[in-house]
Amino acid sequence: MSVLQKPTSAPGPAPAREAPNPRKARPSAMRRKEARFFWLFISPWIIGFVVFLLGPMLASIYLSFTDWDSFTDPNWVGVANYVRLFTEDEIFHKSLWNTFYFAFFSVPLGMAIALFLAALLNKQMKGRKLFRTLVYLPHLVPIVAVALIFQMVLAPDSGPLNRFLAVFGIDGPAWLFESDWVKPAIILLSLWQAGGATVLLLAGMKGIPQEFYEAAEIDGASGIRQFWSITFPQLTPIIFFNLIMGIIGAFQVFAQVYILTQGGPDNASQMVVPLLFNEAFRNYRMGYASAISWVLFLIVMALTVLAFATSRKWVFYETEVKN
Amino acid sequence: MKLLETTVSRRNVLAGLGASALGIITLTACGGFGTASSSGGKDFVMTVWGGDPDKAAYQARLDLAKAKYPDYNITLQLIPNKDYAQKVQTMISGGTGPDIMQVAEDANAYSSKNQLLALDDLIGKSALDLSATFGPVAENWKYKDKTYAIPDRAGAMIMYYNTAEFEKKGIPAPTAEWTWDDLLSAAKELTGDGVYGYGGTEWWPIWMSFAYQNGGQIIDPGSGRPTVNTPEVIEALQFCQDLVFKHKVAPSKVDYANMGAGVGGDAAFASGKVMMNSTGFWNIGSLAKQKTISWDVAPVWRGQEKAIAAFGSGLAVSRSSKNPDDAFKIIEFMTSAEGQKPIMDLGQDVPARQDLQSSQEFLKPAWLDATVDMQVFPDSAPSIFKPPFIPEWNEMQKAMTDALSDFWLGKSDAKASAADLQKRLESIVKA
Structure with a gap:
């Protein structure tokens, strides 16, 4: 999660030790807008990552426990590989x-x-x-x-x-x-x-x-x-x-x-x-x-x-x- | 308000995940629809490998097929040699496999994994007589008594020789009756002044020809077990190695590397550094364009038996084909005399059909200015041996390269190398 938060929390160093900050209690309209734009702009990357990287990676974990020739159905072989x-x-x-x-x-x-x-x-x-x-x-x-x-x-x-x-x-x-x-x-x-x-x-x-x-x-x-x-x-x-x-x-x-x-x-x-x-x-x-x-x-x-x-x-x- | 932010972001992430999951579903759905036929006729995809001359020849043949079957839409997909296997593999596992595919040495990697249709029933229904039409190469595409491809291109390995040098030294042209000793003594006479009598045997079709000529086998056809550690194969390998290191009539790997990057027997022969070279049909076209040497072709020598490697490919129907019967019809036409004619008319290769190999158009080709004894192809065809195209062909090739790497450098003898190779093959080939 920390990675995801970084861009929004980065502008303006907000020391955690300070007294409760009214601005932190409720994000201003501007900050919410910023967050929306953040997600808008980052989404191509996230979608690309999930579809082209994370998906295949997860699939390959599964495949690494199978015997698969890429043509016929994979056979589960446990840790044999x-x-x-x-x-x-x-x-x-x-x-x-x-x-x-x-x-x-x-x-x-x-x-x-x-x-x-x-x-x-x-x-x-x-x-x-x-x-x-x-x-x-x-x-x-x-x-x-x-x-x-x-x-x-x-x-x-x-x-x-x-x-x-x-x-x-x-x-x-x-x-x-x-x-x-x-x-x-x-x-x-x-x-x-x-x-x-x-x-x-x-x-x-x-x-x-x-x-x-x-x-x-x-x-x-x-x-x-x-x-x-x-x-x-x-x-x-x-x-x-x-x-x-x-x-x-x-x-x-x-x-x-x-x-x-x-x-x-x-x-x-x-x-x-x-x-x-x-x-x-x-x-x-x-x-x-x-x-x-x-x-x-x-x-x-x-x-x-x-x-x-x-x-x-x-x-x-x-x-x-x-x- | 970290909490709010994280919930928001989590929701967004989930939404993003959902969207991309939808994306995947739509994509696969598209893939599913894409293969359905669009116009009234039937759609076929045919995959072949090669370069522009291959594309021209296959397209010319498909145009003929189209003229005969107007409601078939056949798309030719030409893939560069090196990427072919990988591309076809990806197509098949992606659910968009071809209907008709060109197959060669690794054909049984597909057939053993249930990716090629056994054609015997369809052949039975047709008027096709494989061995009468194609000769011994019809056996090449049989695996466990089933036929998986129809022979399409098949040229025997032939001997290229430098005619000027042969005349100068008074050596008669090579013949199919040359023994190993005749080959060696000719090579000895031709060697000297930085040139070598013979191009060498490291490539598998050459040393395997020697092994089969000596009565050896790489894989026993009955049991399917590797049989390289036999006196016949060892003797053949030793003869091959002796050509390089004992008699020094053929360049070693190191000698070839010194001739330049990527230089092998074909290039060394064309530049006059090697006087005899055994290789396939393709060298005729490139040698016809050069003026450095005068040359002709002859049949390959013999051992105790006649055995010659061949280079070729077959056409197979993929398991993924929606219309296998029609796909077979296309193949039947492509391998008919009319369908294979462009192979020889355009000078692409040797057609697998025996009748075409003996035809005047093949023996006196219009595309070739030089006089070349094309008769060697039909003459050699009966001696072609059935190569060990096992499902593990690629692994077997790698094992041979690995186990024989010291052997071809002259660092170990045939006996030790064959024993090593036998051990490696036994761990690969599970008959």
Whole structure:
């Protein structure tokens, strides 16, 4: 309910500890009108949510306890799907491990690279606009095209990456064909698209008051010190946003795997969502796929909650300090 | 006045819920009405996959059907290859399934789930003699002694070879009587200077052809159990792997990746990096357009037995069809000589009908400038083996890719890989 109330209670801070407020006892005509408009404007979203999200979600809970091929009627099987997921299905275990591996490296690395790029692009220099465009460009290229480019970049002997490594005498691996190297290859591909987060960080950097830096300069703080003591703390809300979106995105990684490797070699790069897709649309096991999707949902939810729980310790909101 | 606000909001939420629930009901109702016929005639939806040339060929055939049955309104729905299965699945579970659908390797995923009509009664009533008309491919669409589709397109796998290189090295053209050793020795002679004698066998129709030629089976037709861990299949697989890693006459996966993104046997053959390549009909059209190499086609080699994979599809009547008898009539026409003629006239594919494959229009096609020995298709047709189109086809394909991934990289031998594959298939195939 608190979510629903927020928009109406938000305008004008009304401290709860104050003596009974006559305005609160009976909503004015204006407030009632506001509430009506609130519901009017929010209704497309609510209807959309209920019809296209909540309905299917509830249905998929039910389906996850059934054996359903999507053609004939679902058969209730209780928790059999979940039991099979956790105790029998080795490919699921492998995919889950791969997904964690992917998220564990791609999210922090992606955030670090985005921050580094943003710090660079925030400098006054020639061709800044051009560089900003270039950094964001990979984000705009359709993932199918990206995957095709990476097939060439990662080619075992003729690929530019391994040719570059060969300059230093390193014999590069056959990235997409070796079980040990295929996950790093997909992580590399995800890092190439770090430009999306960079743009957000850049916008955040623009919002940091210039006075902070002037004061720090007078105190004799170095550029690095300024970055870690002013820029970074001021950016933490955006970094936090990037973290949450990064976690969700990483656990839902699909197209890269689907196009580049199809999960191979021998499921070394199989992730949870492509596996889910295969089960649902290739193997016609909708019930089982629903169970996978709920396990994935709970994992992403748990990690998001964890991130929110720790956010108090490191995310800095200016408005909080004011109070 | 929090209380009031919450009750108001709750009521609104409920109203919203009610409205959207109504919305769902109306939507489904609309869906129900949408399928009913509109004008006096009967409406049919036919789903096929492919690109523009396929669309042209199917539409031309449907126009002929329309001329014969003026009161049938047949809508052609062309779906890109990759999305086909998913789209048809969604249509069927949404209650708007097609009447007629094109089916291929995964046909029995549908028939085993009661989504295709068994056509035997309708065939019995008609004058159709499947094996006389279509040859061995008529067996492809049978599952548990019932027929679920009428063969429509069916071309045997054929051997493309670089005629200039063959002449230069003095090698006689490949024949249907070539043994594995003949294939290997020709490939050896053609290999060198960065080119490979043969395109490789990793794709299932090729290595399975070797397995069947050696007397092996992937799935035992009697018991339905997987039978890849047998001496026949192991020997065939080992021969396939040796072509790449022992004799080095075929490119490995890594070699192909080095040739460029998405390059396989077809592209490597067209650019002159591979001298022999076994694949389907479709490559004729694209090779006819290039000037880099001179080429022709020949039948595929043989083993102890003759066995050749085929590429094709059938037409099936969906369980959701309101007028299955009429849908079958349309299929009957589409697979008649008149109905399949546009397939060959437009150069789309090989028609499944044996009489069309032997006709002059097919052997000397108007759309083809180059002289190509089209006779290989009718000649190869009798040797086509019945492929293991089991209901779990997609899972079986994935298991084969997974279990053989190290094998095709030369990291494990046929014996170990076949044992691994057997184990995986046994957990998938529940006969």
